[in-house]
Amino acid sequence: MMAAARQAIGIFDSGIGGLTVVKAIVDELPRESIVYFGDTARVPYGTKSKSTIVKFSLENVEFLLRFGVKCIVIACNTSSSWALPTLRKYFKVPIIGVIRPGALAAVRQTRSKRIGVIGTTATIHSRAYESAIHRLDPTVKVFSQSCPLFVPLVEEGWLNGSLCRQVAEKYLEPLKRQRIDTLILGCTHYPLLSKTIQQVLGPGTVLVDSAQQTAAEVRGVLTGTDALRDGLGHPRHRFFVTDEPGHFTRIGHQFLGQVIGSVERANLHV
Amino acid sequence: MMAAARQAIGIFDSGIGGLTVVKAIVDELPRESIVYFGDTARVPYGTKSKSTIVKFSLENVEFLLRFGVKCIVIACNTSSSWALPTLRKYFKVPIIGVIRPGALAAVRQTRSKRIGVIGTTATIHSRAYESAIHRLDPTVKVFSQSCPLFVPLVEEGWLNGSLCRQVAEKYLEPLKRQRIDTLILGCTHYPLLSKTIQQVLGPGTVLVDSAQQTAAEVRGVLTGTDALRDGLGHPRHRFFVTDEPGHFTRIGHQFLGQVIGSVERANLHV
Numbered sequence: 140m141m142a143a144a145r146q147a148i149g150i151f152d153s154g155i156g157g158l159t160v161v162k163a164i165v166d167e168l169p170r171e172s173i174v175y176f177g178d179t180a181r182v183p184y185g186t187k188s189k190s191t192i193v194k195f196s197l198e199n200v201e202f203l204l205r206f207g208v209k210c211i212v213i214a215c216n217t218s219s220s221w222a223l224p225t226l227r228k229y230f231k232v233p234i235i236g237v238i239r240p241g242a243l244a245a246v247r248q249t250r251s252k253r254i255g256v257i258g259t260t261a262t263i264h265s266r267a268y269e270s271a272i273h274r275l276d277p278t279v280k281v282f283s284q285s286c287p288l289f290v291p292l293v294e295e296g297w298l299n300g301s302l303c304r305q306v307a308e309k310y311l312e313p314l315k316r317q318r319i320d321t322l323i324l325g326c327t328h329y330p331l332l333s334k335t336i337q338q339v340l341g342p343g344t345v346l347v348d349s350a351q352q353t354a355a356e357v358r359g360v361l362t363g364t365d366a367l368r369d370g371l372g373h374p375r376h377r378f379f380v381t382d383e384p385g386h387f388t389r390i391g392h393q394f395l396g397q398v399i400g401s402v403e404r405a406n407l408h409v
Numbered sequence: 410m411m412a413a414a415r416q417a418i419g420i421f422d423s424g425i426g427g428l429t430v431v432k433a434i435v436d437e438l439p440r441e442s443i444v445y446f447g448d449t450a451r452v453p454y455g456t457k458s459k460s461t462i463v464k465f466s467l468e469n470v471e472f473l474l475r476f477g478v479k480c481i482v483i484a485c486n487t488s489s490s491w492a493l494p495t496l497r498k499y500f501k502v503p504i505i506g507v508i509r510p511g512a513l514a515a516v517r518q519t520r521s522k523r524i525g526v527i528g529t530t531a532t533i534h535s536r537a538y539e540s541a542i543h544r545l546d547p548t549v550k551v552f553s554q555s556c557p558l559f560v561p562l563v564e565e566g567w568l569n570g571s572l573c574r575q576v577a578e579k580y581l582e583p584l585k586r587q588r589i590d591t592l593i594l595g596c597t598h599y600p601l602l603s604k605t606i607q608q609v610l611g612p613g614t615v616l617v618d619s620a621q622q623t624a625a626e627v628r629g630v631l632t633g634t635d636a637l638r639d640g641l642g643h644p645r646h647r648f649f650v651t652d653e654p655g656h657f658t659r660i661g662h663q664f665l666g667q668v669i670g671s672v673e674r675a676n677l678h679v
């Protein structure tokens with residue numbers, strides 16, 4: 140076994156939503172240590188331009204590399220959409236985004252070959268899901284919709300109720316009319332709206348999020364590089380954020396599915 | 410007349426909303442040149458913590474000082490709420506926030522001495538308006554409400570309609586029950602929701618925004634330091650943003666009330 144096996148998996152996100160990906164990775168690979176970085180001082184990324192998203196993502200990877208991580212997972216859909224090619228060009232460490240895994244899960248799922256994608260403005264604008272789906276199956280029809288109000292709704296905690304329902308209807312009706320049978324939840328916040336989204340689309344549409352398939356891909360990459368951690372005692376998870384940790388610590392359990400221990404403040408510019 | 414008179418007024422905001430303050434200053438002082446800085450790469454500030462808001466605000470002032478501005482206006486309510494005392498401690502240039510002017514306008518307006526304040530989570534949490542109002546009149550009762558969904562609504566362009574109305578009702582009903590007669594729109598985005606807010610509160614409540622009174626205060630400061638620009642030819646307005654200028658240029662006219670000429674990209678770290 141290589142020395143890398145003892146090293147942690149690095150995961151970054153624009154903020155807190157990436158904890159849903161952490162959860163899937165912990166479920167899939169419970170022996171792995173994790174260093175999580177959430178850029179809560181500069182969140183959101185989904186309303187920003189490509190060059191800014193790429194710049195921030197480069198800085199985030201540099202931060203994680205200080206911990207000697209053996210691979211990096213971009214939990215953020217927006218960053219995966221715009222920054223992955225540049226990050227792979229700049230860094231040697233294996234880097235895994237959430238777009239291809241989400242696209243793969245959706246292509247495996249669809250029967251009608253009509254897939255919907257929802258995400259931030261930047262993610263939808265990048266057409267990254269569309270490209271990834273068409274590389275897997277060029278015959279699939281993809282229908283995309285940005286949903287800028289979904290993240291604020293989740294952060295406000297309005298996950299159900301008539302207001303949430305109305306916003307969801309406004310965004311999803313066009314996709315429903317296209318008779319999609321599969322919808323990619325292309326933002327880490329959206330799984331928290333699953334119930335409402337499912338109600339609007341009806342039982343005929345399957346919701347797909349990237350987290351589980353991304354975790355499977357992380358397993359694949361670590362297996363392929365002989366870097367899986369196995370039987371080395373308890374893993375250690377560390378969480379870093381760029382804004383004050385209070386809010387992250389308080390609401391993080393909603394995304395992680397368990398209480399977060401200590402959260403440290405990251406300083407990007409050292 | 411001092412040399413300072415030829416210099417520009419520096420104005421910063423977390424993003425685009427501060428253009429409503431620029432508009433008021435241009436109306437009040439049409440001969441003054443302006444350097445505007447919008448931190449569009451790190452927007453919003455209203456969901457962030459005090460230390461992050463102070464750090465960003467310090468960097469923004471440093472950027473404006475490169476242009477030798479004769480005074481600085483913090484157009485952002487959130488930044489004015491949390492960062493003004495620190496900025497005044499660090500820098501000699503006169504610095505004007507929007508909180509005291511807004512409080513003054515409201516205290517002059519109210520008859521019932523029951524004033525409502527709406528703003529971002531950070532602004533409301535700071536209790537800055539409450540303090541400013543009580544310094545002017547300790548007998549006024551202040552009722553505050555953060556409205557996290559208002560900025561995303563404005564940026565989505567959903568300024569009217571039933572959804573906007575419902576969100577406004579959800580936030581404003583508690584203030585209405587307190588029988589306020591004056592409401593401070595404590596965020597530069599909120600004047601774009603004036604119509605809906607007025608409908609929800611009814612004709613008995615007067616909406617106050619800080620922009621006009623802030624412009625009056627800028628005149629006062631410049632007069633007091635003998636730094637008013639007068640009869641020196643055409644003023645020059647420059648706009649800088651930290652994200653790509655495209656979006657700012659496209660939607661800025663909604664806030665500024667006129668087309669924005671050229672917008673340049675600012676580099677904070679040089």
